[in-house]
Amino acid sequence: MLHNDVLAIFERDLLKLKEEIKLYKNSDDLWIVAPGTLNSGGNLALHLVGNLRHFIGAVLGNSGYVRDRDSEFSRKNLSAGDLTALIDTTLLEVTSALSKLDPAILSKEFPKDIGGMKRDTAYVLLHLLGHLGYHLGQVNYHRRIISSPER
Numbered sequence: 001m002l003h004n005d006v007l008a009i010f011e012r013d014l015l016k017l018k019e020e021i022k023l024y025k026n027s028d029d030l031w032i033v034a035p036g037t038l039n040s041g042g043n044l045a046l047h048l049v050g051n052l053r054h055f056i057g058a059v060l061g062n063s064g065y066v067r068d069r070d071s072e073f074s075r076k077n078l079s080a081g082d083l084t085a086l087i088d089t090t091l092l093e094v095t096s097a098l099s100k101l102d103p104a105i106l107s108k109e110f111p112k113d114i115g116g117m118k119r120d121t122a123y124v125l126l127h128l129l130g131h132l133g134y135h136l137g138q139v140n141y142h143r144r145i146i147s148s149p150e151r
Contacts, residue, residue: 003098006125007095010052010094010095010128010129013136014090014091017045017087018084018087021045021080024143024147025146027078027080031076034146037142039138042076043076044139044142045086046071046072047069047072049072049089050069050072051132052128053067053090053093055124056097057097059110061093061094061097061098065093106120107120107122109121110124114127
C-alpha cells in the first residue's frame, strides 16, 4: 500500500541523510557554502529535519514540535554528531506518526496549506518525499565538492 511504501522511503532516505552527514571529513566542512551554492550541507540537513518534524511529526503525529524555519538556515557549527542526533529524532517522529496513520486519511485534506493550496494528505506526503530526495541529493553533492582533493 502507498502508506507503507511512503514510510519505507522516508526511513531509507533519512538513514541515507545520516550516512551523508557522517561521511563529511570533519564537522567544519558541513558549514562551508560551496561556490555557486546558497546553502551548506549542515543547513540543508537542518532544513530537512525542521520540515519533516513540522509537517509529519507535529501536524500528523501531534509531537509538539514547533518549527523555526529561519534557524534552519541561520544556525551554524553544530557537530556531525549533533546533526545525526537530530536526524534520529526526526526518524523516530516520522515513523511514529506514519505508522499510526489511518490509511483512510490519505484521501482527506491535509490540515495545513502547502504552497498556499489545500491538498490531500497523500499528495503532501509525496511532495515531502520529493523535497527530501531533492535536498538529500544536494547534501551528497555538497559533501563531494567540499571533500574534493582540488579544494
